Amino acid sequence: MATxxxxxxxxxxxxxxxxxxxxxxxGVLKGFDQATNIILDESxxxxxxxxxxxxxxxxxxxxxxxDNIGVIxxxxxxxxxxxxxxxxxxxxxxxxxx
Numbered sequence: 001m002a003t004x005x006x007x008x009x010x011x012x013x014x015x016x017x018x019x020x021x022x023x024x025x026x027g028v029l030k031g032f033d034q035a036t037n038i039i040l041d042e043s044x045x046x047x048x049x050x051x052x053x054x055x056x057x058x059x060x061x062x063x064x065x066x067d068n069i070g071v072i073x074x075x076x077x078x079x080x081x082x083x084x085x086x087x088x089x090x091x092x093x094x095x096x097x098x
Contacts, residue, residue, distance in 0.1 A: 007032050010074055015040070017064055018071040022093035024048070026075060027062060036066040046085070048093070053086035070096050 010029050017025045017038070027043025043062040047055040 007036070007038070007072070010072075014075045014077055014080075016073050016075045017069060018073075018093065019064065019068045020070045020096040021068065022095045024093065025059065025062065025064065027059070030061075036069065038064050038066075038069070038072070040064065048088070048090040050089050050091055052089075053084075054088050054090075056085065 007029065011031065013029055014026065015029045017027075017040070019025065024046045025040065025043055026046060027040030029038060030041045031039045040062045041060075043059045045057045045059055047057060049055070
C-alpha cells in the first residue's frame with residue numbers, strides 16, 4: 001500500500017522540520033503514521049538569534065504531532081556540516097497564523 005506523504009524515501013535520513021510554532025527541529029526520521037505524526041531520533045532544536053550564534057538543544061528521540069508540522073525537508077548533510085552555526089545570526093521564526 002502506497003502512502004501519499006512522500007516520506008518513505010526520507011526514512012533513516014536527516015530531515016529538518018519547521019513546526020507551526022516556529023521551531024526548527026533536525027533529526028533522523030525513524031517513522032511516521034497515516035496522520036503524518038513523525039518520530040525523529042538523534043534530534044536537536046536549532047534556536048536562532050540576532051545577537052548570538054545558533055544554539056542547538058539536544059532532544060534525543062522526539063515525536064512531532066501532525067497538526068504541529070509546518071514544513072518537512074531533506075537536509076543536505078554536506079552543506080549542513082560546512083556551516084559555522086556559532087557565527088550565524090537570524091531572527092527566530094514566527095508562529096504560523098491560520
